[in-house]
Amino acid sequence: MSQNGSNGNFGDALSGGMGPQISREKLPEKHPSALNPAILVLNIxxxxLGAIIGLELITRLGISxxxxxxxxxxxxLIARLPFAFFKQFRQVNSQNLIQTAISGATFSAANALLLPIGVPYLLGKPELVMPMLIGASIALLTDATIIYWIFDTKIFPAEGTWPPGIATAEAILAAAKGGKxxxxxxxxxxGGIIGKHLGIPTDVFGVSWIGxxxxxxxxxxxxxxxxxxxxFFGIDINKYYVPHGIMIGAGLVALVQIIMIITRKEEKGKEEVKFTRTNTDLGNGLGKGLVIYLAAALIxxxxxxxxxxxxxxxFIFWIIFAAFAAIxxxxxxxxxxxxxxxFPAFATALIFLxxxxxFGFPPVALALLVxxxxxxxxxxxxxxxxxKAGWILRGSGEDPEFELEGRKQQYIAExxxxxxxxxxxGLVYKVYFAQDLFPPVDRVYVATIKAGTDMQVARYLLMWAIPGAIIQFLGGPARQLGILFATGLLINYPIAGITVLVGxxxxxxxxxxxxxxxxRQLYVLGAGFIAGASLYSFFMSTLKLGKK
Structure with a gap:
């Protein structure tokens, strides 16, 4: 991916740009604090609200x-209320902290907490729910901490696409600036709302104009x-573990590519100009994260x-493998x-399962592993x-000190x-489980554990890991061709593929x-399509929450 923004040519279209920017002179002197009483109360x-939405959607519809x-x-909307107290929310960076809090609660409650604890419960081991909740909570906090440590490095640059981040920033900027x-x-x-209503994945359409x-x-x-x-082939490639094998091969090569970047010698004074985090920060962040994952796996x-x-x-091998799988x-x-x-979070967990x-782990160990x-x-x-949204709203890295402070406040809010x-x-999971409400993918994991496997599966995985590794190697670390190809193979949503190519x-x-x-116009329109699709899905899904 290009690190230099948009040049308006074919090459830039292939790379993707950094999105909208704010000039330095428009930046406030001090970033708002996530611990400011007003912001803190609203964030809570x-x-x-976000946690409830996440729990309802993932148990009743299977998604978050x-x-x-x-x-x-x-x-x-709060910033528009005619009271002096709410004026502080007119600043785009305050709004960024609010959206950070609600999205963090949604995904963490649904994907990172309720989903993991549902697996041992469905396996008939309710006594393992609290241990799993403890382990998942540590993993969740570590997960976010690692990206805080390594965001804006060569592997995960701030100028990377991160399409939903661009969409959120565009929505906030459009409300602040108005105009064309x-x-x-x-x-x-x-367009995003209408398309989504007609069954077209317009969020994917918008992504195709940004990524x-x-x-x-x-x-x-x-x-x-x-x-x-x-x-095309007369078979379902999923039954032969084609997506899983390709992801394993691509994932291993991607891991090697990341290690090579970390260990590559830097040109003095060069990386600091482009990134707020160095290769040393990247290596330290991943290293510390791995140590925490090992400790959490042990607990x-x-x-x-x-x-x-x-x-x-x-027992020792399980701890090492669990930490390796997590990172x-x-x-x-x-x-x-x-x-x-x-992101293929459900599928990657299934691969490691x-x-x-x-490897011959017993059922309980497999439940805790997945x-x-x-x-x-x-x-x-x-x-x-x-x-990414915050980076755009803070001026796209024009003021590194301000950027780092804003990133810190977002981390606190998260x-x-x-x-x-x-x-x-922890308070409500029993209510959901008593009504037989579980994330649907939990039933897939438990059915897989109960079914067992044989060496034929291993042969399939090994066979398809080879082309996955080759594709990832040929594409290089910047394009991630193998990872993205495998991601597509893991998702049964062909109309989205057609939509991507048309876009x-x-x-x-x-x-x-x-x-x-x-x-530039496509950036804004694409962000609108993503926002429209998100709003439609949110409100339509919420209206259906009472139906199982």
Missing amino acids: IVAV TNTSIIGALIAI KALMLVYGTI NVWALTMFGVGLIMRGYSPR LAVVGGLISQMSTGQ VSELIVGLSAMHAGW VLGML GYTAATGPAFADMAYDL VISFLVAIVIV IAIRLITVKRFGEEGQ
Whole structure:
């Protein structure tokens, strides 16, 4: 991905740009604090709302939605109230803290907390729910902390696409500035709502105008191949573990590519100009994260009683493998989220579950493993979206000191939202489970554990890991072709693949004809499409919450 912003040419269209910017002179002198009493109280309120939304959606519909736009709209509306107390929310950076809190609570409550604890419960081990909740909570907090440490490095640059982040920033800026940009965003939002109502994944359409073209093309091809494989090949490639094998191969090569970047010698004075975090920060962040994951896995294994079910050697190997699965899972999820705006968190957890089965772990160990792995990734991706939005609103890195302070305040807001989500899940999970309300993917994990596996699965995984590794290697660390191709293969949504390719074709034609101005317009329209689709999904899903 290009690190140099938009140049208005074909090459830039292939790379994706950095999105909208704010000039330095418009930045406030001091970033608002997440611990400001007014902001703190509102953040807790929206975090409670976000956690409830996340729990309802994932148990009744099987998905959780990005509520960043909702949080931004709440802050914007509050700022319009005719009271002096609410004037502080007119600042875009205050609004950024509000949307950070609500989105963090939504994804953490649904994906990182309730989903993991549902696995041991469905397996008939309700006594393991609290140990799993403890392990998932530590993994959740570590997940967000790692992206805070390594955001704006060569692997996860602030100039990376992170499409939902751009969409949120555009919505906030449009409300603040008004004018032509606001109208463009409104038009895009209307188009997103209408398209979503007609069954067109307009959020994906918007992403195709913002993200990396090479990566998104492979993503689209993967979506189409998965959806139409029975028609094209006469078989369902998922039954032969094609997506899983390709993701394993691509993931291992991606891990090697990341290690090579970390260990590569830097040119003095060069990286500091481009990034606020160095390769040393990247290595330290991942290293400290791995240590915490090891400690959390040890706690989970001891509290979960695994020592009585496995030999000492297998017990130690489980701890190491669980920590490795957690950090690799979040890296795969993060790379997919950065380039495509989608992340395969459910699928990556399933991959490590299958690998754990091949290693011969007992059912209880497998349940804790898949829950622990599933807890990592969603918060990593979601917080990166929020940090991207904040980076744009803070002037796209023009003032590094201001940027770092703002990032710190977002991290505090995110952690507060996580603590709210942990408390809510701990209080209400019994109510959901008593009504047989679980994230649907939990039933998939439990059915997989009960079914067992054999060496034929291992052969499939090994066979398809080879092309996955080759594709990832040929694309290089910047394009992440293997990761995105595998992401598409893991999702059965072929119309989204067609939508991606059509959107990319429109984008390339527009950029070739209108240059930089055309790409800028597509950024705003694309953000509108994503916002419209998100709003439609949110309100339509919420209206259906009473129906199981």
